[in-house]
Amino acid sequence: MGDLFDELAELEDSVDSHEERERVRETMRMAMEVQDSEVFGRVVFGFDRSDAAEALLGSLLFGIPMFVEGGTEEVGQFIADRPHYFLLTNALTVALVVGILYVADFQDVRVHNPLLGFIPRKFAGVLAIPLVTAVVVMTAWGRVDWADPWLAVCQVAVALVPMAIGAALGDLLPG
Incomplete structure (x- = not known):
């Protein structure tokens, strides 16, 4: 196939x-x-509403513990003081998502009709959904203080790592 x-x-x-x-x-x-109607081993491409819902659920499952634990704030403070760690954290997030979607071979993920001609829709969705979710929930629950935007961005970046993993797994594993 x-x-x-x-x-x-x-x-x-x-x-x-x-x-x-x-x-x-x-x-x-x-x-x-x-x-075949098997859960695993199918060819998947694109990113639709059901994929977005699965990514949201996965990001929340992995993100809620990050929102309620103080360690996210502490690690965010640590990387805020070390900008190169911020860059490494974001590179790790992107690498993990790419690895889960395109390397780990949970599903045969194909790039179809990419955004701007080169950004896979699934990749963009699996990163955007947990990012928006992290910003909204961490702000609503008072876990970030936007009076210090750099610190807030770093704290969101810390929460984004497991949330992006959850979004990628949530999108692929249900099939």
């Missing part, structure tokens, strides 16, 4: 008209529907 999707993606890039491209996309959708 993976080879079929590779060939259809190549065909989609090579066709000339919008109608032909749409026919290839329809063929890809039909192939998705007829593949």
Whole structure:
């Protein structure tokens, strides 16, 4: 099935008209529907409402402990005093999400119709949902003080690490 999707993606890039491209996309959708109904091992692409809901649930499951524990604030203070650790924390978050989505092979995740031509929708969604969730919940629960924006951003970055892991797992594991 993976080879079929590779060939259809190549065909989609090579066709000339919008109608032909749409026919290839329809063929890809039909192939998705007829593949086995196993939870794991399916080819997945795109990012829709159900993916967003799964990512939100995963990010909350991994994030709520981060919101109620003081360690998130302490680690945020630590990295606020060391900007290179802030960069490393964010690089770790991105690397973990890429690893879970595209390397760990839970599912055969394909990039389809990327944002701006190069950002995979699933990757962007799995990072954006926990980020927005962390900012909203940590602000609403008084876990960050935006009077010191740098410290608040660092504390959100700390909470984002496990939340992004939860979002990626939540999106992929249900199937």
